[in-house]
Amino acid sequence: MRITIAGGGIGGLATALSLHTAGFEDVVVHEAAEEIRPLGVGINLLPHAVRELTELGLAGRLAAIGVATAELAYFNRYGQAIWSEPRGLAAGYRWPQYSVHRGALQMMLLDAVRERLGPRAVRTGTRVEGLRHDSDLLVGADGIHSAVRAALFPDEGAPPWNGLVLWRGTTCAEPFLTGRSMIMAGDGTQKFVAYPIGDGRLVNWIAERPLDGEPPERGNWNRSADLAAVVEHFADWTFDWLDVPGLVTAAEAAYEYPMVDREPLPFWAKDDVVLLGDAAHAMYPVGSNGASQAIIDARVLAHSLATTGGAAAYEALRRPATAALQLANRRQGPEIVMRLAHERAPEGFDDIDQVVPLEERTEIAASYKRTAGFDPALLNERPSWSVR
Ligand SMILES: Cc1cc2nc3c(=O)[nH]c(=O)nc-3n(C[C@H](O)[C@H](O)[C@H](O)COP(=O)(O)OP(=O)(O)OC[C@H]3O[C@@H](n4cnc5c(N)ncnc54)[C@H](O)[C@@H]3O)c2cc1C
Numbered sequence: 001m002r003i004t005i006a007g008g009g010i011g012g013l014a015t016a017l018s019l020h021t022a023g024f025e026d027v028v029v030h031e032a033a034e035e036i037r038p039l040g041v042g043i044n045l046l047p048h049a050v051r052e053l054t055e056l057g058l059a060g061r062l063a064a065i066g067v068a069t070a071e072l073a074y075f076n077r078y079g080q081a082i083w084s085e086p087r088g089l090a091a092g093y094r095w096p097q098y099s100v101h102r103g104a105l106q107m108m109l110l111d112a113v114r115e116r117l118g119p120r121a122v123r124t125g126t127r128v129e130g131l132r133h134d135s136d137l138l139v140g141a142d143g144i145h146s147a148v149r150a151a152l153f154p155d156e157g158a159p160p161w162n163g164l165v166l167w168r169g170t171t172c173a174e175p176f177l178t179g180r181s182m183i184m185a186g187d188g189t190q191k192f193v194a195y196p197i198g199d200g201r202l203v204n205w206i207a208e209r210p211l212d213g214e215p216p217e218r219g220n221w222n223r224s225a226d227l228a229a230v231v232e233h234f235a236d237w238t239f240d241w242l243d244v245p246g247l248v249t250a251a252e253a254a255y256e257y258p259m260v261d262r263e264p265l266p267f268w269a270k271d272d273v274v275l276l277g278d279a280a281h282a283m284y285p286v287g288s289n290g291a292s293q294a295i296i297d298a299r300v301l302a303h304s305l306a307t308t309g310g311a312a313a314y315e316a317l318r319r320p321a322t323a324a325l326q327l328a329n330r331r332q333g334p335e336i337v338m339r340l341a342h343e344r345a346p347e348g349f350d351d352i353d354q355v356v357p358l359e360e361r362t363e364i365a366a367s368y369k370r371t372a373g374f375d376p377a378l379l380n381e382r383p384s385w386s387v388r
Contacts, residue, residue: 007029296373
């Protein structure tokens with residue numbers, strides 16, 4: 001079977017590797033960019049995605065570029081702890097969770113594709129136009145502005161914006177909390193996220209708040225932002241364990257991204273075309289799932305094609321699963337605990353148990369893991385998507 005993949009992002013490259021591992025030799029990735037460069041800032045790879053990369057034989061390379069996240073903790077805007085939970089191996093998973101630079105992950109996958117499928121397997125500077133291809137299957141892994149998706153759904157238009165803006169940056173800084181903690185602090189209106197990436201001395205941060213007026217450019221990840229404008233909104237977010245304005249001020253650069261997603265689709269596959277990753281199910285960056293879900297798509301698609309000859313099994317499993325997650329992320333996913341704490345105790349609290357009881361916080365965290373497919377027991381026991 002000859003397979004064309006539109007898009008050399010994390011989803012497209014993971015698909016090439018998954019197909020090759022499942023026995024497909026004739027696979028070509030077409031990437032619109034003239035050159036694949038390590039763009040982006042930090043992303044998290046959850047244990048269900050790390051499992052898939054491990055089963056693709058990439059565990060060592062991943063460990064070399066990622067920080068194994070040990071803890072996820074939520075705080076209010078005064079830095080008071082609302083919830084914390086161990087992550088990765090510390091939470092009983094058989095696979096770690098990694099915080100990683102998106103660009104480093106993409107380059108790692110690109111190297112693996114070229115080594116395994118040959119230097120011509122990824123062709124840059126080639127934009128796939130609509131549904132045109134000369135193979136047996138076209139996989140549309142061309143991101144939130146997918147041309148393949150637009151050809152299947154010509155009336156859809158631009159991704160909807162929810163009025164929030166994300167500013168993202170990286171800063172060289174001292175480790176905080178465990179040194180491998182991912183933290184979020186919020187007051188129901190605005191939010192700050194930070195976690196170490198790279199060698200652990202680089203802190204990736206995301207500041208989020210409502211923006212008046214129209215968003216600058218929907219879906220451009222690399223638009224520069226004004227650091228002074230970011231700091232202004234977080235000026236008094238100085239905690240005894242993290243100096244938010246200091247972290248933002250010391251950043252070399254920041255990027256601005258409007259909070260956009262896509263509606264769940266009625267179908268992903270038609271004739272000899274199928275969608276994958278952000279092209280299929282772009283979701284708000286809540287709960288650290290975008291790249292992880294694209295990697296899982298890749299493995300399930302390869303399994304579906306190798307075992308059934310078609311993509312129907314892939315779509316039957318992945319479309320409802322990711323639609324539920326898109327909607328859960330619109331409801332703020334596990335981050336809802338920060339909103340609840342703020343609504344019930346806007347000036348802060350002495351005892352979080354009196355504000356958001358432990359059972360409520362526990363269920364919020366657990367139900368999101370079930371929706372996103374990384375409940376520890378279920379993930380540890382689920383059969384592999386490897387076909388040989
Ligand atoms: C430049 C960039 C920076 C990002 N930075 C971050 C970040 O800092 N944090 C974060 O959480 N997420 C980031 N993301 C998003 C994250 O990588 C994705 O949500 C996730 O990995 C899903 O990947 P994907 O492969 O489905 O889509 P994408 O990562 O969007 O990849 C799609 C690829 O397809 C290519 N393409 C587009 N149209 C065509 C076409 N017609 N023909 C051929 N190729 C085409 C694009 O150039 C891109 O390389 C970024 C995405 C991009 C493109």
